[in-house]
Amino acid sequence: MRIGVVTFPGSLDDGDAARAVRLAGADAVRLWHGDPDLHNVDAVVLPGGFSYGDYLRCGAIARFAPAMESIIDAARGGLPVLGICNGFQILCEAHLLPGALTRNQHLHFRNRDQWLRVESADTAWTNTFQPGQEILIPVKNGEGCYVADQRTLDALEAEGRVVARYIRGNPNGSQRDIAAVTNEAGNVVGIMPHPEHAVEALTGPSLDGLGFFTSVLRALAGATAGASHAGGHQ
Template identity: 65%
Template structure:
């Protein structure tokens, strides 16, 4: 399986995302923002960072970049797409996911190992989790407050699109503790925390057994690989 990772000007975490793809047993493919070519990949990751310096709105300029036309078409045809942090912001700006993300309610950048509850395991990127499973992966953002109008929020909740919820502490004022979402089809997932930073013992969040041994993020990537293998 080949998983494309798009680099925008100002992306930061594309190398970690590529590494996560490799550790999950797939081949990472570097995709470039100004191309119109997905190079035949089977899935796409939009990585974290500060594309275009967060100018205009986080993710807004990247959402209008050339390759996003192909990404939107692929997403609408059912290709798995994962947006992490800035990638999540790009997905909402591209209208692939509902709602919006605004500055954290306390006004500060936050970095912490964040506990989440998996609310939806029928997506392309979460099938390897148990329903209700609690996981810990790093969170680092300044504008991660999820908002939507009352009608949209009711629809998101009613259709079970909430994929991850913050547990223990809501780090940014997100409505209903929403940390991540999927679309109706379940192929597009976006979240503010960073699964690609929790894929290899020695580099992840601390766990009760050992420092930096948390690898809960790896399941995102093995989920998409296992579903591809099951279809083959």
């Protein structure tokens, strides 16, 4: 499987995201923000960092990158896309996910290991977790406070689209302790903490992050099996 990792000017975690992809057993394909060609990737990771210097708003300029124009179309067609931190901000700016990431409520940049509860295993990026599973991965952001209007929040809860919640402390004031959400189809996931920094014993607080990358491989294997099965009936 070929998993694309996009580099924007100011991306910080693209190398770690590509490494996480490889540790999960896939090929990491480096994509450039200025190139609309997605090079036949099976899924895309939008990594953390400070795309375009976070000017205007985090993700507001990256959302218009040529690569993003292709990714937005492909995501609407079912391509699995994971946005991590700055990537989550880009997905909200692109309206692939509802809500917005605003300045941390306490106005400080927060960098620490953070416990989360996986609320939904029903997405392309979380299907190897158990619902209710508690995981430990790093969080590091200045603008990670997830906000949406009450109707949107209620709909996300009712539709099982809150993917992960902060537990044992909310690092940024996110409404309803939301750390990750998904779109209606479950192929697009945005997460504020960093699973790609928790994939190796040497550097991470746990190996819990790896599950996001193995999940997409399982989703893609299932999709391929489904497609060849359907093909067999034609």
